[in-house]
Amino acid sequence: MSTELVKPCQLDRTGSFFKLIDAFASEIGELKQEMVQPGESADEDQDGSRMQSLAEDVESLFLQEMELKSSARDSGYDSLKRKISILDRLIQTHPVWLQLTMSDEEAIQILQRQQPGIFIVRKSAKLQKKIISLRLGNEITTSIRDFPIKESQFTFSLEGSGISFADLFRLVAFYCISRDVLPFTLRLPEAIVVAKSQADLEQVSKLGVGFWNSSLFNNNKDSAVIPPNAVKCSRLGELKKHIPREPLSNGVHSLHTRTPSELECSQTNGALCFVNPLFLEVHQQAKGAGGSLKRPKIQDSSAQKKSRVPPPRPPPPVIQKPSALQDQVKQVSMPQTSSCLKQHQDNTMGPGLSHSKKTTPVPPPRLKKRISLSESEQSKKTVQESRDTEMQSNAPEAVVSRTSEKDMCVSKRLNANTTLNATLCSQNAMHVQQNGGGRQRLSDMSISTSSSDSLDMDRTFPPPGCPGCEDSSPEDDYGPESDSETMAPPLKLKKKRSTSFVLPHIVKTQFRKVSGVFSSFMTPEKRMIKRIAEVSRDKRTYFGCLVQDYISFLQENKGCHVSGTDMLQTVRQFMTQVKNYLAQSSELDPPIESLIPEDEIDVVLEKAMHKCILKPLKGHIEACLKEFLELNGSWKQLKENLQLAKQKTPQELGVDATAPDSIMIEKIRHKFHTMQKMYSPEKKVMLLLRICKLIYTVMENNSGRMYGADDFLPMLTFVVAQCGMPELDLEIDYMMELLDPSLLHGEGGYYLTSAYGAMSLIKNFQEEQAARMLSSETRNTLHQWHRRRTTIRTIPTVDDFQNYLRVAFQEIISGCTAKTLMVKPYMTTAEVCELCADKFRVQEPDSYALSSSQRKQVSSWHQTPTLKK
């Protein structure tokens, strides 16, 4: 055995190990943390999901075996492809079942033709809430029922249920497995359930709402009519016969117990021992629920790992079907569970290989995107590639795994994605290897497949069709950092990155491991922001074009702004406009409403704007601001006055309380420095608040009384003077102009105003000493600022919609639906009509017309030559 063969194997294990951990983490996370009242139903659910994964595994085994038999050459490869989790299926096919604008009538029309359990998620015009419209059984009088979805600040839940979820997809995925408050579990259309590959799903999802009338749907309907249970039983029966005799080669490695030395023995092998007990605990629960499932043991690759002591071999899981619950579970999970991993290979093998040809590591998110985009040619190519690999013997696998390992080494980042992807790569290598020859025990699989299942949920979150961004590797390298960035400045992180080269090997990998684990806890908010940031770098989307063009425009055209404030204003305006566009457009996939409760959408969009616009522009903006000040001489003046003010005693500045000592001033100065490194105005303001809090603490500690503005403002002036940082002036401008207008009235706005006031006093220190008054000029600028900032409201103005048209579509049967369409400035009405007809799927476009309705006056647009703006 060559050493090359050992490596992939170790990687494999780590891969599955991570998957396990992620799976359990997410499972536990979702079921325990999000469960508001862990009651009976909760247990049931856990059981449910466990049962489901068991059922899945069993089925995947079965199907794979069948395929193995049917085509000897295939060696189970095709079946690998079928490993797509419910959540993935849901995410990818949301254009089918997520119909937020669908009317009651339309929904009834569609659902009436469906099997019980088929559902559509939409927004009820009556309730003004999202609802699940569910097809009930025929024996019940009303065949369709709506279940309202409750949106709290951070979660989604069904009304009447105590279980809440981070986003809509997770909610639906859960109710596909467990019924909780529903009469039975949700059921995905057969075409989605049986889809074997990403491409299949994409085909389905392309149809959108048309899917329900399509041939694809109707073809599959026949097969859906066959009572799934019957098939199930026979399959299970057959399966049971097979299990003991023929352990199958599909799936992933099981978990091994390892000595600490083993844990540290390779790049990808380190660290996660702290999660191991967690796994065991969960696993034991599973054992209790599922019957006799025990800890798995490895057979296949053990030859290469003699040093490892395999745990005792477990008996195969006994699959009983004691309850109706399981029937439901099967109903849902049956077809999709023919879970194998070819799809993963398509996704990650290909790039992995192409990687090995290049020397530079490609950041994983992009990789993934490029693939999942799967312009058919590309995907074919990668399939071909991976097929080739498979045909050859073990050597290429070693290459793959080594490459992935290298990726990890080279990229040297505390980046969750890298870890995940590397794991993914290694996992792939493993599959290949197993396909090649090794057989695996059922018990091994039952764990590992289920875990990969849930892991996929997190990992493949950026859905297909999500754009690649080849042209943005620097930002991309930059990008994910800030996901972990809370208060830590980007610069600092950069440093960390470089110093991590010095860190011992093991420590590094441990960091990565940990970050990988935590990434599964990433909130929908963070995922959404990340997603928007990704789209913003993709020039194939309208949004990406807007953002990228603006960024390069601003960077290349310094001369187009007359002052720093002017520049900041246009940036703020741009952000507000783009935000409004995003909220209205359908370019985000999945739609933001499915991940973020409605009240929070604006907040999330604002954060995303900071990330995709301010982050790349921060350096440029700062340089420009300073340049402007230097040009008109105010920088020099500011420095002089600051120096002057620094000489003053607290009393001379009007302070009537205990002033902070030099140590405290140093501490505050440090905080100001940290503030400078932030790109987000909100985070800067947060730090400013902390500084103010510090000042209050000093004041109050020494007197015990409360201080109002009479005392605080002079004190703040004193502190700013003592810090002696002229750059603070730029910071304050940056915050004042770029902060979300809705925050300006709050506490942040107040202290920002105070800081501005303090800075103004210092700036005009000499004059102020003479006249004891601020110059009238400052007064004027203040006035202007207020006028400006109060006119830019959160409410979108007409200007914001120059490029979009809100079109309401009225139908006699289904009422009114509205969409925002992107309209080029000089589009003709005919073109708009065409666009509308297309977007609303109007059957006879000629019988509809556009009319403009403004302030209750409706005027038709029959002959209007062009739409101006």
Next chain:
Amino acid sequence: MAIRELKVCLLGDTGVGKSSVVCRFVQDHFDHNISPTIGASFLTKTVPCGKELHKFLIWDTAGQERFHSLAPMYYRGSAAAVIVYDITKMDTFQTLKKWVKELKEHGPEDIVVAIAGNKSDLSDIREVPVKEAKEYAESISAIFIETSARNAVNIEELFQKISRQIPPLDPQEYEKTDAFKLTRPPPTSSKRCC
């Protein structure tokens, strides 16, 4: 109930007890409606008013003369301004008049102005007669009340009066109609589109 955020600006000479009035208002009745703020210059309190909840965002200003020019930053966008004077000091009442004048000239158009004569517990050394202040307030159609932050007199009432003066949000119906509709043209019109 919808929470409506109202910015309230606090004006008045230094030493008249601006902060004391607000501190008394915010801190007297500890209930769930108080969200903690970092210091006493900016305080918030939520009070019910009719069908709405009013969350007062109270912006304190520095009363010293040299900070006077900063005031526009504080009172801009305010729904209400509370101008406080000290009933024992006539010159604070004169300052108040200057503030009223400034607000009329530069303040938000429909700002609710409230005049609070603080330190009513010291009425034996009063310099500003109630009558004079009241008449002045009426002449500018402002709310008038004498308060004592020390004895917690009329503090609650002051803010209740302001709350009542805030016009309720009238629902804007433009959104529904301010859109282009794609509708079937009336049957009489030609079937041609565009």
